[in-house]
Amino acid sequence: MIAPDWFREDRLPHIYCTGCGNGTVINCTLAAVEEMGWKRDETVFVSGIGCSSRAPGYILADSLHTTHGRALAFATGVKMARPEFNVVVFTGDGDLAAIGGNHFIHACRRNVDMTVVCMNNHIYGMTGGQGSPTTPPGAISSTTPYGASEPAFDLAELAIAAGANHVARWTSYHVKELTKAVAVGMQTPGLSFIEVRTQCPTNYGRHNKLRTVSAMVEYIRSHAMLVEKYNRLTAEGKPIPEGTFTVGELVRRNRPAMGVRR
Amino acid sequence: MQGNTACAEGALAAGCRFFGGYPITPSTEVAEAMARRLPKAGGVFISMEDELASMAAVIGAAWTGVRSMTATSGPGFSLMMENIGYAAMTETPCVVVNVQRGGPSTGQPTRAAQGDMLQCRFGSHGDYSTIALTPNSVQEMFDLTVKAFDLADRFRVPTFLMADEIVGHMRERVTIRDPAAIVPPRPLAEGSLPFEAGEDGVPGFAPFGSGRSVHVTGLTHNERGYPDTTDPEAHDKLVRRLITKIESARREIADYEVKNPDAETVFVTYGPPSRTVEQVIQDRSDDSIGHLRLRLVWPFPEFALEEFPNAKVFLMPELNMGQMVREVQRHVDQPVVSLPKIGGELHTPAELVRALEAHR
Numbered sequence: 001m002i003a004p005d006w007f008r009e010d011r012l013p014h015i016y017c018t019g020c021g022n023g024t025v026i027n028c029t030l031a032a033v034e035e036m037g038w039k040r041d042e043t044v045f046v047s048g049i050g051c052s053s054r055a056p057g058y059i060l061a062d063s064l065h066t067t068h069g070r071a072l073a074f075a076t077g078v079k080m081a082r083p084e085f086n087v088v089v090f091t092g093d094g095d096l097a098a099i100g101g102n103h104f105i106h107a108c109r110r111n112v113d114m115t116v117v118c119m120n121n122h123i124y125g126m127t128g129g130q131g132s133p134t135t136p137p138g139a140i141s142s143t144t145p146y147g148a149s150e151p152a153f154d155l156a157e158l159a160i161a162a163g164a165n166h167v168a169r170w171t172s173y174h175v176k177e178l179t180k181a182v183a184v185g186m187q188t189p190g191l192s193f194i195e196v197r198t199q200c201p202t203n204y205g206r207h208n209k210l211r212t213v214s215a216m217v218e219y220i221r222s223h224a225m226l227v228e229k230y231n232r233l234t235a236e237g238k239p240i241p242e243g244t245f246t247v248g249e250l251v252r253r254n255r256p257a258m259g260v261r262r
Numbered sequence: 263m264q265g266n267t268a269c270a271e272g273a274l275a276a277g278c279r280f281f282g283g284y285p286i287t288p289s290t291e292v293a294e295a296m297a298r299r300l301p302k303a304g305g306v307f308i309s310m311e312d313e314l315a316s317m318a319a320v321i322g323a324a325w326t327g328v329r330s331m332t333a334t335s336g337p338g339f340s341l342m343m344e345n346i347g348y349a350a351m352t353e354t355p356c357v358v359v360n361v362q363r364g365g366p367s368t369g370q371p372t373r374a375a376q377g378d379m380l381q382c383r384f385g386s387h388g389d390y391s392t393i394a395l396t397p398n399s400v401q402e403m404f405d406l407t408v409k410a411f412d413l414a415d416r417f418r419v420p421t422f423l424m425a426d427e428i429v430g431h432m433r434e435r436v437t438i439r440d441p442a443a444i445v446p447p448r449p450l451a452e453g454s455l456p457f458e459a460g461e462d463g464v465p466g467f468a469p470f471g472s473g474r475s476v477h478v479t480g481l482t483h484n485e486r487g488y489p490d491t492t493d494p495e496a497h498d499k500l501v502r503r504l505i506t507k508i509e510s511a512r513r514e515i516a517d518y519e520v521k522n523p524d525a526e527t528v529f530v531t532y533g534p535p536s537r538t539v540e541q542v543i544q545d546r547s548d549d550s551i552g553h554l555r556l557r558l559v560w561p562f563p564e565f566a567l568e569e570f571p572n573a574k575v576f577l578m579p580e581l582n583m584g585q586m587v588r589e590v591q592r593h594v595d596q597p598v599v600s601l602p603k604i605g606g607e608l609h610t611p612a613e614l615v616r617a618l619e620a621h622r
Contacts, residue, residue, distance in 0.1 A: 077322025
């Protein structure tokens with residue numbers, strides 16, 4: 001489902017590589033925006049720096065493309081100054097979890113009423129494929145030529161622990177589920193964090209034996225497990241395959257939030 | 263009233279309705295006063311997680327059309343630099359108060375200094391220009407804060423109030439004036455592009471929610487606001503305009519006081535050292551001592567030096583190792599003597615008299 005009314009057609013062609021998952025995530029987010037019936041002049045898209053963060057540049061609304069890692073702090077200013085605005089943040093794993101880690105946990109703690117969509121491609125894509133805080137152990141990147149040796153952040157778990165009201169995780173394969181999750185996030189007061197595991201064929205896949213786009217999407221899909229199934233298997237003491245991550249709605253709650261529409 | 267409180271009162275009078283900050287000595291009373299006063303005035307106070315976030319939140323709020331401010335001191339100011347450059351590049355009107363303390367590094371948190379005068383001009387990366395005001399009294403903490411908001415809106419530029427621990431913590435009588443009508447930024451004309459400037463180099467402002475779907479980016483951008491990062495001409499045109507819009511208006515922006523223009527020996531000051539000079543002139547009832555007091559240092563008003571046609575020597579007491587002295591030197595032929603003082607205390611009248619006699 002495409003929402004053509006929300007695209008800046010005069011910005012095409014876009015800068016994304018062939019096979020990039022970011023377009024899918026933008027489509028799903030805009031489909032959710034359409035479902036919400038938001039007005040253009042009450043909606044602000046904010047982002048930091050990186051491939052993901054170029055997204056607002058392609059969306060026809062007021063949009064703020066900011067500094068690396070700081071998107072959530074900028075968005076907090078927008079939302080607190082004008083709670084009547086709908087605020088959506090696009091960010092990447094490097095932007096959000098590394099340089100922006102402090103802003104991330106504090107935005108979740110404040111539970112600022114906005115929707116944060118994180119395109120997690122496990123790599124610093126725009127700078128050419130360096131290891132990020134979500135690069136899986138063992139994965140090859142330009143700065144982990146012998147395999148990543150650090151543990152990876154689970155961004156959804158981090159958001160839950162820090163206090164966000166709504167946390168979900170899907171992949172760029174699960175377009176219907178993702179669209180629904182973003183819409184639920186937009187409806188939920190407080191901070192909604194949606195992590196999307198997505199493919200970066202150019203800078204991640206080709207260094208990690210996932211040479212085609214379909215191979216990488218298939219890898220992500222096959223390692224995603226519904227959280228309900230994961231919990232059932234765990235309760236039954238059954239083994240969980242290596243590299244599995246949960247998808248689905250991980251938290252929806254009603255903690256006190258800031259910047260909720262007056 | 264304390265200087266920092268007067269700064270907060272000035273901000274409120276100017277219509278500031280958003281404050282994002284992080285506590286740091288000796289600026290904290292600005293934040294504390296805003297935390298007390300803003301909610302009652304229908305504004306928002308938020309204590310951010312650090313100074314990077316504070317500056318970011320201020321810019322975000324400013325783009326919704328709300329007058330926005332933060333206050334900090336040296337180390338926090340350094341942390342804000344990345345986003346101060348962003349504010350310059352995106353032409354975001356906002357006010358940054360720096361109640362300076364002794365540095366470098368953690369230095370002397372509770373003592374006064376003027377060590378960030380070049381940081382506020384050149385601290386962020388790349389080429390840009392800004393406006394910086396330098397109060398020397400509690401009254402000026404109020405008045406120049408109001409003025410900072412007006413200049414920020416007029417030129418769409420981050421504007422600095424370069425205070426220091428002395429004026430921040432000093433207590434003096436203040437007249438709280440109702441500022442003249444608040445002049446909002448010029449609206450973006452119908453049919454104009456969001457970063458298309460008129461003759462004065464300052465584009466009209468279309469804050470978020472005004473229905474113009476403005477794209478704001480720190481990347482080199484065209485007049486539509488879209489990234490245009492590889493065209494040398496696009497970058498040259500944009501950055502040159504960001505500088506020219508400020509530098510070409512230096513006579514309009516300038517704010518200074520001249521005393522005894524016929525003098526041969528002239529003190530040039532900004533901020534609290536001006537008070538010692540005033541004391542020296544008063545004590546000696548000596549109208550042969552000239553005094554140029556800058557209430558605004560950036561853009562530097564070099565034409566103010568021409569107000570002293572008989573000057574044979576310029577003396578510059580500063581609470582640093584001589585940061586603004588070269589700015590004076592490059593505009594005059596006469597000798598310029600730097601009178602630096604660091605450690606946290608103001609020059610005494612006796613120190614300035616000694617310097618005066620040595621260089622007369």
